[in-house]
Amino acid sequence: MVTSIIILSLIGLISATLLYFISRKFHVEEDMRIDEIESVLPGANCGGCGYAGCRNFAEQCVKATSLDNLLCPVGGNAVMKKIAPILGMEAVEQAPRIAVVRCNGTCENRPHTSHYEGAHSCAVIAALYSGESNCNYGCLGEGDCAAACDFGGITMDPVTRLPRINPDICIACGSCVKACPRNIIELRKKQEPRIYVACNNRDKGIIARKACTVACIGCGKCAKNCPSGAITLTDNLAYIDSNLCTSCRTCVEGCPTHAIQVAEADENENSSINEKESATC
């Protein structure tokens, strides 16, 4: 009994001494600020900043010469303001952003021409064919974006089969943007109200309109009438620059196909009415 206690204590003592010297010998000098910054970060490890997790982001902050191009989308400006004094730098206030779905192809607007019953994944459909409607650019409705959102900020509307983004949850990390094979989700400046072209169809107007009644037909009326020059037209598709847009709504009223949408603060109330309808594709 006593011998075993002595032997065990001896082994413990020897190992401890050994480990102490080894750790001294192989000690890696690390910037203390990395730990400090990491403790300030939210720890979601979402990758929304563009780096592999929060620690990697902290390392990048320490390496960087200015914080202009670094932003933790989860913590936002508040966290960046905490990081700045640790590094002795200035944090530039960045406008908050939000994900926006650039498609309004509901069942009524965009009639279905085929029925798909393969794997429930937008990526699979995109690799196979144009999707259940004739639109080659619109939402495929299987919810790859909702699955990619780490915060549960996207739900698939059961009636329209389009993703609905919860503005209170969305922190513009961009994982849905990467997950969408059709590239219809965009991060835009979070302003009230948000005005955007809810279409991604680059086909000629006649083809786009045949596939979907609310498609952007590239007529250019909005670009011509915009008082602040925020709208450009490329490949038969209008684009509103959220940094220049003053939310004057001239384009919304003028759009012949109602492709330009206004996202108001009371968006959720509207959609709850939607759910009561029983229309399915």
Added chain:
Amino acid sequence: MLKTFRIGGIHPNEHKLTANCPVTPLAIPRQVSITLNQHIGAPANCIVKKGDTVKVGTLIAEACGFVSANIHSPVSGTIAKVDKAANAFGQYTTTIVIDTEGDEWEESIDRSPELKEEITLTPREIVQKIAQAGIVGLGGATFPTHVKLTPPKEFKPTALIVNATECEPYLTDDHALMLESPDQILIGCRILMRAIGVEQTYIGIENNKPDAIALLQGKAEKYPGITIVPLRTRYPQGGEKQLIDAILHKQVAHGALPVSTGAIVQNVGTVFAVYEAVQKNKPLVERIVTVTGDHIARPGNYRVRLGMSMRELIDMAGGMPNDCAKVILGGPMMGKAVSNLDSPISKGCSGILLLDESHAHRGTVAPCIRCGKCIMACPMGLEPFLLAKLSENHLYERAEQELITACLECGCCAYSCPSNRPILDYIRVGKNAVNRIIRSRKQS
């Protein structure tokens, strides 16, 4: 014991409903649409404009680069328009539309039925002629044939393998062609042997086509160096690597070209097209298409002009059955479901399959029970369940290590899965993603 490939494979119900239907030529369509990317590689360059008049065999689009193919007008008439139009899968591609007037052929084309046995051209001239005629692999892969006949210098071909297996269920277009034109096929083999400088040809035919085996064996005695190899019916025997394994007992290493084993594989339909191009000066303007299905009125093997719309072809075969729930372009294993019937028949279209309600649907998906049937079935020796899962979870690095890029998308895994899991769907997505990663790595 008949030869077959050694790893995996399945034997689905054959359903060769049209096996006894001889090749039937169809009327010339009133209008044809020709897409510019009906082959693997760069799309062809359109060289005609609206209002131009063309004859059968007039070049209307030129190959754009080495891996690309010429396209010729399949009818005589006037170009109605050159515009974007939806293909069979609803995607918009540039299409040449021609209104037919009469049936006037280019003077250089020899349309007489006589057999021309004598081969006078040099290997170089043969390959040039094949390239000019716009011939691509007619088995469905549509890889330009002239590219396959000019392998990299470090490889020396030793044998030609002709794929006449037709391992896909339902399809019988190659079978009908062999019964109709055995001599032309054998001369086509001699032409290709001369082009690539080999002395030996193996024609692999599955033993569910005994009449074709007997007919070709009888005729082949006249032509030195051509051996008919009967093979045990097994899918996917028509895959290039599987066929080389079945006939030569050689495995193609991962990432290597099939020609590294010394074999160049061509489809039997391609061989026939080579005969017509080299001996008769006839470019690829028509092909045999199997129109089949349990309820269609007149299933058969039809010789159609390329560019005819699928709807018109189905109407000529007795019209769309009322209970048709799914139309498949190609065979049931590797073919793709069509979403736009107004799209044209292209060079790679070997069949149109009309499935009724009872066959069209997928089973209910259940969880993977780790039974390993997909592993047993995979002809490339992969672990399909694992690849599908890795791809579903975006673990592309691991998928690359597990050789997802070796998958030939034959569908044996999904066919054999008792839980009806969409294994191939996910593998295809993962394979595309991994290929993209590899490409961007090479560029940087």
